[in-house]
Amino acid sequence: MSMVDQAKSKRLLAVHGWSGMILGLLLYLVVLTGAIAVLAHEIGSWSTGSAGSHDLDPNAATAVSQLASEVPEEWKDEVRLYTNMEGNTIANFHTHQENPASGQIEDYGGRFVISKDTGEVISRTEGYNDVLYPTERGSALEGFITELHINLHLPNPWGLYATGILGLVLMAAAISGLILHKHLFRDMFVSPRFSSMLLNKRDRHILAGTWSLPFAFILAFTGAFFSFIISIGFPIILLTGFGGDIERATEMLTPKSPLVEDASPAPIQSLDQIYADLEARTGSAPTNANIVNLGRADSMIVLYAAASDGAVLGANHAYSVADGSYLGEQPLIGSGENNAAGIAFGLMGALHFGNFAGLLSKSVWVALGLAMCYVNITGMRMWTQRRLEDRLWQRFDRVTTIFTYGVPLTMATSAMGFFATYNFAGDTMTGTVIGFFTGTVLAFALGLRRIDELTAIRSLTAVLVASMLVLPIMRIATGGPGWINAITSGSGMIVTMDLLLLITAGAFAHREFGPIRLPLRAAVPIAEPAE
Amino acid sequence: MTDSATQSQHAGPRFPTWLRWVLAGPVTLIIAIATMASSSTIGATEVPSFNAIAFAAISFPAFWGAMFFYVLLEERPWRAVFVSLTVIAANAAVLYSAFT
Numbered sequence: 292m293s294m295v296d297q298a299k300s301k302r303l304l305a306v307h308g309w310s311g312m313i314l315g316l317l318l319y320l321v322v323l324t325g326a327i328a329v330l331a332h333e334i335g336s337w338s339t340g341s342a343g344s345h346d347l348d349p350n351a352a353t354a355v356s357q358l359a360s361e362v363p364e365e366w367k368d369e370v371r372l373y374t375n376m377e378g379n380t381i382a383n384f385h386t387h388q389e390n391p392a393s394g395q396i397e398d399y400g401g402r403f404v405i406s407k408d409t410g411e412v413i414s415r416t417e418g419y420n421d422v423l424y425p426t427e428r429g430s431a432l433e434g435f436i437t438e439l440h441i442n443l444h445l446p447n448p449w450g451l452y453a454t455g456i457l458g459l460v461l462m463a464a465a466i467s468g469l470i471l472h473k474h475l476f477r478d479m480f481v482s483p484r485f486s487s488m489l490l491n492k493r494d495r496h497i498l499a500g501t502w503s504l505p506f507a508f509i510l511a512f513t514g515a516f517f518s519f520i521i522s523i524g525f526p527i528i529l530l531t532g533f534g535g536d537i538e539r540a541t542e543m544l545t546p547k548s549p550l551v552e553d554a555s556p557a558p559i560q561s562l563d564q565i566y567a568d569l570e571a572r573t574g575s576a577p578t579n580a581n582i583v584n585l586g587r588a589d590s591m592i593v594l595y596a597a598a599s600d601g602a603v604l605g606a607n608h609a610y611s612v613a614d615g616s617y618l619g620e621q622p623l624i625g626s627g628e629n630n631a632a633g634i635a636f637g638l639m640g641a642l643h644f645g646n647f648a649g650l651l652s653k654s655v656w657v658a659l660g661l662a663m664c665y666v667n668i669t670g671m672r673m674w675t676q677r678r679l680e681d682r683l684w685q686r687f688d689r690v691t692t693i694f695t696y697g698v699p700l701t702m703a704t705s706a707m708g709f710f711a712t713y714n715f716a717g718d719t720m721t722g723t724v725i726g727f728f729t730g731t732v733l734a735f736a737l738g739l740r741r742i743d744e745l746t747a748i749r750s751l752t753a754v755l756v757a758s759m760l761v762l763p764i765m766r767i768a769t770g771g772p773g774w775i776n777a778i779t780s781g782s783g784m785i786v787t788m789d790l791l792l793l794i795t796a797g798a799f800a801h802r803e804f805g806p807i808r809l810p811l812r813a814a815v816p817i818a819e820p821a822e
Numbered sequence: 823m824t825d826s827a828t829q830s831q832h833a834g835p836r837f838p839t840w841l842r843w844v845l846a847g848p849v850t851l852i853i854a855i856a857t858m859a860s861s862s863t864i865g866a867t868e869v870p871s872f873n874a875i876a877f878a879a880i881s882f883p884a885f886w887g888a889m890f891f892y893v894l895l896e897e898r899p900w901r902a903v904f905v906s907l908t909v910i911a912a913n914a915a916v917l918y919s920a921f922t
Contacts, residue, residue, distance in 0.1 A: 299895050306846075306894060459851075462887055515883040523855060524879040531859045531917060532875050543872055625872040632876030639880060 295470055307467040308674055310460045315671045316694050317443070318457050319664055323698050324440035325510070326660025329645050329653050330788075331433040335376045337788035338709055339429040340771040342781050346576035347372060347594070349563035351380035351405040354412055356559050358382060358403055359585050366400040367585040373578070376429030378407040383423045384585075390419045396537075398423050431719035432709040435727070436702065441518075451522035458515030465507040468500055475501065489676060496669040499662050506659040507666075513643035546593070546621045550611060553588035560615035565592060568617065569608055574599040577608075588613050593621055603647045604637040668695050689738060689747065696751035697734030703758035704730030707765055714770035730758075752803040759796035763789040837899040845893045845906055853909050854886035860916035 295303065311318070327334070336342065351372075359367060366384040373381050385400025397419045404414035416422050426434055442450025472478055478501045483494035500507075533540045562580075570576045577594035584590045590612035597605040609618040622633040641647040645656025671691050678684035708726020712719045737750050766789070767773050777785040862878035864871070889906070896902040 295895065299897075302894055459883065459886055459890075462883060463890060466887065466891060512883045512887075515886075516880060519882055520879050524858065524882060527855065527859045528862045528875050528879065531920065532862050543875075625876065630872075632873040632880070635880055636876060 300471060303467040303471055307464055307471065308670075311464055311667070311670050312674055314457060314460050315667055316691065317453070318461060319667045319671075319694060320698055321440055321443070321454055321457050321514075322461075322510075322660060322667060323664050324436055324702070325514070326657050326664065327702060328433075328437045328440045329656045329660065331437050333653075333784050333788060334436065335430055335433040336782065337766070337785050338432045338706060339376045339713065340766070340777070340782070340785060341376055341378055341429070344378065345374050345578045347374060347566055347578065347580060348378070348380050348405075348407055349566050350407070350410040351382070352562035352566070354380075354403075354405045354410055355382050355562060358384065358412065359559055362401055364586075368583065369398070370582040370585050372580040372582070374407075375404075375427045376433075379413070380405040380407070385423060392419070426720055428713065428719045431713075431723045432706055435705060435720065435723045448522035451518045455515050455518030455522065458511050458518055461507060462511035462515060465504055465511055468507075469504055472497075472501065489673065492669050492673050492676070496666060496673060499669070500666040503659055503662045503666060507663055509642050510660070510663070513639050516639055517643060544624055546607070546625070548583070548589070548591050549609065549618050550589040550591055554584075555588045556586060557588040557590065557613035559586065559590075560610075560612055562592070562612075565594070565610045565612075565615055568610075568615070569594055569596055572617070573606070573608070575605070582612060585612065591618065598647065603641055604634070689744070692744065692747055692751065693734050693738035696748070696755050697731065697738065700734050700751070700755045700758060701727050701730035703755070703762060704733070706762055707758070710762075710765050710769045710771070749803055752799055756796045756800045756803075759792045759799075762792050842893065842899055842902070845899075845902060846890055849906055850886055850889040850893060853889050853906060853913070854882055856910060856913035856917075857885045858882045860913040860920070863916065863920035 332345070355370070355372065359370075362384045365386040368386040370385075371381075371383040375381055382403045382405060383398070383400060384403070385398040387396055388399045389395065390397040390399070399419050400417070400423065402414075402416045402418075402423045402425075403412050405411065406413045438444055441454060443453055444450065445453060469475075478497050481494050481498050481501075483498065484490045529535060529537065529540050533543075566577055573596045575596040575598070577596050580592055580594045582590060582592045591609055592612050593607050593609050595605060595607050604623075607621040607623055609621045610616065611618060622630045623637055625633040645652050668691065672688070675684045675688040675691060679688065705723045705726040708722040708724070708729070709719055711717070711726070712722030733754060734751065737754060738747050740747070740750075742750075772780065772782065772785060774786050774789070777783065858878045858881070861881070862875045864874045864878075889909070893902045893906065896905075
């Protein structure tokens with residue numbers, strides 16, 4: 292039995308259907324790129340041909356200590372250490388001051404790239420945020436896909452508003468879908484009927500939708516939270532809670548140092564020993580670090596170690612830089628006492644990114660994300676195919692087809708653009724963007740021809756399959772490691788990603804061109820060609 | 823029973839459909855933002871409570887979802903208008919008292 296009466300069901304169905312129709316295509320774009328972005332780190336490793344380890348490199352520790360004696364004193368207020376996609380260490384020595392160009396308080400200092408091979412500084416730049424935190428060449432592809440998911444590449448805060456509203460729409464669709472289910476448990480095991488195309492689509496939509504309902508709710512809730520917390524939440528809370536005082540807010544959100552303030556000069560303990568101690572304590576190597584007051588007696592380094600031994604969340608650990616002593620675990624955000632909300636923040640991230648159990652949880656998140664894409668598209672198809680006598684809905688149905696195959700096609704062509712530039716000293720971001728637009732133009736050019744729906748789907752599938760098959764070849768042909776090299780150098784993820792592409796291409800090809808055809812496919816009413 | 827019949831039975835004067843959508847759309851968004859803002863001041867003395875601030879932010883989608891489905895499913899739409907305005911007024915009062 293449905294939980295609500297007929298009138299309420301009607302309203303809920305209107306919300307469920309119209310919200311999906313008006314924003315369904317954008318929702319599909321955000322959910323599909325989100326499912327892919329779950330593997331952003333693996334994509335970065337695959338696209339650059341690197342082992343993909345983001346652990347801090349102990350061999351760079353000497354160079355960091357050396358730099359501390361060379362840089363201006365004020366740049367030692369704060370030092371950020373992390374590893375880029377190529378495995379080189381980035382050390383950002385900086386202070387905080389107003390950028391005359393933006394009028395905002397920003398980080399100002401030097402960005403040093405320390406080679407993973409020689410342990411020496413291979414690049415030095417000086418400036419504000421845009422210089423200290425540029426888009427890394429090797430991260431262009433994963434960055435492009437992730438940004439598309441986060442803000443649709445719209446300027447902030449508008450992009451975050453858009454994805455936040457899409458998150459709320461998804462939440463409304465998930466909850467209304469749950470309420471509208473008349474037989475929730477039966478729907479979990481419904482066998483798709485073959486008596487009519489529309490009934491078959493409906494059954495498949497219900498089946499996939501029922502299983503992915505809890506996941507859709509979790510993703511929608513956490514996604515809306517992340518979009519609105521940055522664009523609306525923090526500015527409003529800054530106003531209401533702190534009267535607009537950024538310094539007070541920062542002070543509350545930043546974990547407190549357990550060290551007594553002492554500006555007297557002090558030696559720098561060897562950072563590689565601190566890294567080793569942390570790994571021995573937690574079982575995880577540090578992936579990034581933040582040092583404050585470098586060279587002073589009260590200098591502290593806070594290192595982040597990913598979750599290990601069945602833990603869901605990673606943690607920050609503090610050490611004294613002057614004597615190397617362990618100062619204890621630090622909260623990720625906020626103060627150390629009664630930090631329930633800090634843990635809740637961490638859980639929101641783990642649930643959204645699906646990274647709480649390594650590759651296993653990521654795989655589940657990707658699979659459920661793709662199931663949501665299927666629910667999204669079949670829902671839109673059911674809506675449009677009931678209205679195919681109207682030319683407007685025929686056109687919308689065709690646009691849905693273009694999006695269904697076009698979005699994964701643009702992801703593949705973006706990767707092609709990346710490969711065409713990465714090993715040839717080109718601008719990887721420009722290459723990725725050109726690849727994306729090439730895929731977009733190609734999808735619309737193929738889909739908007741005056742052909743029937745089945746031919747449109749087949750031609751789009753053919754191009755998508757071809758692009759997926761070409762990617763591993765192009766990766767290797769443009770200088771990426773071959774399979775044997777990748778496996779022997781410990782970069783098995785590269786081979787896994789290649790195989791995933793080949794298997795996906797095979798699945799698409801088999802579905803569309805294989806010997807076994809769905810009997811319903813022949814019965815699909817052929818829409819009037821779009822004009 | 824149809825939607826309009828239900829409305830006429832419970833709502834007295836006919837309630838415009840567009841008004842329900844305005845309530846469910848922009849008004850619930852404003853209510854969710856206002857509730858987040860006011861609940862972040864709970865327990866605040868001179869220094870705001872970090873937990874209150876963080877849970878207010880985390881609960882934002884829940885605030886929105888609760889109001890959205892209430893407004894949508896409320897049989898008496900004018901009561902939904904009344905409740906929405908009351909929640910806005912209550913939040914305004916909490917924020918006013920926090921600032922004075």
